[in-house]
Amino acid sequence: MSSFQEIGSVSVLVCEPEGAVIASEADALDLVGNAAWQGARWVVVPVERFGEDFFRLRTKVAGDIIQKFVNYRVGLVVLGDVSAHTQESPALADFVRECNRGTQTWFLTDLDRLRERLQG
Numbered sequence: 306m307s308s309f310q311e312i313g314s315v316s317v318l319v320c321e322p323e324g325a326v327i328a329s330e331a332d333a334l335d336l337v338g339n340a341a342w343q344g345a346r347w348v349v350v351p352v353e354r355f356g357e358d359f360f361r362l363r364t365k366v367a368g369d370i371i372q373k374f375v376n377y378r379v380g381l382v383v384l385g386d387v388s389a390h391t392q393e394s395p396a397l398a399d400f401v402r403e404c405n406r407g408t409q410t411w412f413l414t415d416l417d418r419l420r421e422r423l424q425g
Contacts (some may be wrong), residue, residue, distance in 0.1 A: 309343050313424040318345035319416070320354060328356040333373035340379050348374070349419065352385030357414065360390040364395055371410050382413045382419055 307320045318340045327333065327350060340348045358364040374381040391398035404410040413419050 307339070312362055312420050315347060315423045316343070316345045317347045317349060317419070317423075318343055319349040320351060320372065322351040322353045324354060326356045327354050327370065327373070328358065330369045333370040337373055337377045337379050341377065343355035345379070347382060347419075347423075349382040349384050349416070352383060352387060355383065360387070360394070360397060362394070362400060367400070371404075375409055381410045382409075384415070384419075386414060387412055 307318050310319055318336075320336070326330070327336065336348050336350070340346075343398075348405045356366070358366040359370065360367070362368070371381060382416065387401060391401055401412045404412055411419070413422075
Protein backbone atom coordinates (compact mmCIF):
# COMPACT_ATOMS: atom_id res chain seq x y z
CA MET A 306 0.00 0.00 0.00
CA SER A 307 1.26 3.46 -0.82
CA SER A 308 0.07 7.01 -1.28
CA PHE A 309 1.02 9.71 -3.72
CA GLN A 310 1.90 13.15 -2.34
CA GLU A 311 3.12 16.45 -3.66
CA ILE A 312 5.78 17.96 -1.42
CA GLY A 313 6.48 21.42 -2.69
CA SER A 314 6.56 20.84 -6.40
CA VAL A 315 7.99 17.33 -6.10
CA SER A 316 5.90 14.19 -6.57
CA VAL A 317 6.54 11.52 -3.93
CA LEU A 318 5.31 7.96 -3.54
CA VAL A 319 5.08 7.15 0.19
CA CYS A 320 4.95 3.47 1.09
CA GLU A 321 3.13 2.31 4.21
CA PRO A 322 5.08 0.55 6.99
CA GLU A 323 2.96 -2.55 6.51
CA GLY A 324 3.63 -4.56 3.41
CA ALA A 325 6.03 -6.86 1.69
CA VAL A 326 9.69 -6.67 2.62
CA ILE A 327 11.92 -4.99 0.04
CA ALA A 328 14.76 -7.47 -0.11
CA SER A 329 15.93 -7.69 -3.71
CA GLU A 330 16.55 -5.86 -6.97
CA ALA A 331 13.21 -7.19 -8.26
CA ASP A 332 11.41 -5.62 -5.30
CA ALA A 333 13.19 -2.35 -6.01
CA LEU A 334 12.19 -2.50 -9.67
CA ASP A 335 8.56 -2.97 -8.66
CA LEU A 336 8.74 0.20 -6.57
CA VAL A 337 10.54 2.14 -9.29
CA GLY A 338 7.95 1.03 -11.85
CA ASN A 339 5.09 2.01 -9.58
CA ALA A 340 6.70 5.39 -8.95
CA ALA A 341 7.28 6.01 -12.66
CA TRP A 342 3.71 4.99 -13.50
CA GLN A 343 2.41 7.56 -11.00
CA GLY A 344 4.93 10.22 -12.03
CA ALA A 345 6.79 10.23 -8.71
CA ARG A 346 10.36 11.48 -8.54
CA TRP A 347 10.96 10.07 -5.06
CA VAL A 348 9.92 6.91 -3.21
CA VAL A 349 9.72 6.88 0.59
CA VAL A 350 10.12 3.45 2.17
CA PRO A 351 9.81 2.98 5.95
CA VAL A 352 12.71 1.22 7.63
CA GLU A 353 10.36 -1.59 8.65
CA ARG A 354 9.98 -2.60 5.01
CA PHE A 355 13.64 -3.52 4.61
CA GLY A 356 15.03 -6.89 5.62
CA GLU A 357 17.99 -7.14 7.97
CA ASP A 358 20.35 -7.86 5.05
CA PHE A 359 19.73 -4.34 3.74
CA PHE A 360 21.55 -3.01 6.80
CA ARG A 361 24.50 -5.42 6.47
CA LEU A 362 26.60 -3.86 3.75
CA ARG A 363 28.59 -7.03 3.15
CA THR A 364 25.45 -8.66 1.70
CA LYS A 365 25.34 -5.96 -1.03
CA VAL A 366 21.52 -5.88 -0.77
CA ALA A 367 21.44 -2.14 -0.03
CA GLY A 368 23.79 -1.41 -2.91
CA ASP A 369 21.78 -3.50 -5.35
CA ILE A 370 18.48 -1.92 -4.32
CA ILE A 371 19.81 1.63 -4.32
CA GLN A 372 21.46 1.10 -7.70
CA LYS A 373 18.08 0.33 -9.29
CA PHE A 374 16.75 3.67 -8.07
CA VAL A 375 19.87 5.44 -9.35
CA ASN A 376 19.61 3.74 -12.75
CA TYR A 377 16.05 4.95 -13.22
CA ARG A 378 16.68 8.39 -11.70
CA VAL A 379 14.15 7.96 -8.91
CA GLY A 380 15.16 9.16 -5.46
CA LEU A 381 14.92 6.83 -2.49
CA VAL A 382 14.21 7.83 1.09
CA VAL A 383 14.71 5.24 3.81
CA LEU A 384 12.37 6.64 6.46
CA GLY A 385 12.79 6.00 10.15
CA ASP A 386 15.36 5.41 12.84
CA VAL A 387 18.38 3.42 11.66
CA SER A 388 20.51 4.26 14.71
CA ALA A 389 20.40 0.69 16.07
CA HIS A 390 21.92 -0.51 12.81
CA THR A 391 24.49 2.29 12.51
CA GLN A 392 25.65 1.78 16.11
CA GLU A 393 26.48 -1.81 15.25
CA SER A 394 28.26 -0.94 12.02
CA PRO A 395 30.62 2.00 11.54
CA ALA A 396 30.66 1.19 7.83
CA LEU A 397 26.87 1.55 7.66
CA ALA A 398 27.07 4.81 9.62
CA ASP A 399 29.55 6.12 7.04
CA PHE A 400 27.33 4.91 4.20
CA VAL A 401 24.26 6.66 5.65
CA ARG A 402 26.25 9.87 6.17
CA GLU A 403 27.51 9.81 2.57
CA CYS A 404 24.06 9.08 1.16
CA ASN A 405 22.63 12.02 3.10
CA ARG A 406 25.23 14.33 1.56
CA GLY A 407 24.05 13.38 -1.92
CA THR A 408 20.95 14.03 -3.97
CA GLN A 409 19.71 10.50 -4.74
CA THR A 410 19.33 8.47 -1.54
CA TRP A 411 18.54 9.78 1.91
CA PHE A 412 18.12 8.17 5.30
CA LEU A 413 15.69 10.45 7.14
CA THR A 414 13.92 10.09 10.46
CA ASP A 415 10.57 11.53 9.40
CA LEU A 416 8.59 13.18 6.61
CA ASP A 417 9.25 16.64 8.05
CA ARG A 418 12.96 16.19 7.23
CA LEU A 419 12.01 15.23 3.69
CA ARG A 420 9.81 18.32 3.35
CA GLU A 421 12.72 20.49 4.52
CA ARG A 422 15.07 18.97 1.94
CA LEU A 423 12.65 19.09 -0.97
CA GLN A 424 11.39 22.59 -0.25
CA GLY A 425 14.70 24.04 0.91
